[in-house]
Amino acid sequence: MNSEQLAQASAGSVRDDALDDLNARVSANRNEWLRFVVDRQDYGINVLQVQEILCAGDITPVSGAAPFVLGVINVRGNIVTVVDARRRLGLPPREADGGIDWIVILDVNDEHVGLVVDEVLEVEVLDDSLVENLQGDASFQVEGVIEKETGMMILVDASTMAGINEASGQHGAAA
Structure with a gap:
């Protein structure tokens, strides 16, 4: 399923079917990566750390949370911390264009964290053998980069994107 098909999924059941299809494709293959977009750049997170993908709903702010934490959501009775991928990557906020916000629910060290991204692709x-390792800032873990026909795809570490290590040093991931 490509991004145009996902964008065409405008009504509830059609959108739900598209999300169900994408969620069903998340498997136990360690070489599978969920490709998503933040600020027109392709990123990937290993699917072994992806629990599910949701369309954004109401996010409840949490006072005193880390700057990259948008707040919390209720996912089937579980409170999930929601992190802004743009803030984690040091990018400017997304312009309010009425588009769909996507929340990728990550399972990192048995903690569930929602990552808000601009678009989920596939x-x-x-x-x-095609993944290039990068040497860089140890404060932000990049697992590698791979050249795709659409440009570079940056493979990021789920625990780094979720801010688990940083948030736990403050008040836990949710606060």
Whole structure:
């Protein structure tokens, strides 16, 4: 399923079917990556750390939370911390254009964290031999970069994107 098909899913059941299809494709293959977009750049997170994908709903702000935490949501009775991918990546806020906000629910060290991204594209199987490792800032873990026909895809570490290590040093992920 490509981004145009996801964008065409404008009504509830059609959108739900598209999300169900994408969620169903998340499997136990460690070479599978969920490809998503933040500020027109492709990123990937290993699907083993993706629990599900949701359309954004109401996010309840939490006072005293880390700057990258937008708040919390209720996902089937569980309170999930929601993190802004743009803030984690040091990017400017997204312009309010009425588009769909996507929340990728990550399972990191048995903690569930929602990551708000601009767009969810697809699940891809990547060839490990084509992934280039990067040396860089140890404060932000990049697992590698791979050249795609659409440009570079940056493979990020789910726990880093979720801010688990940083948030736990403050008041836990949710506060």
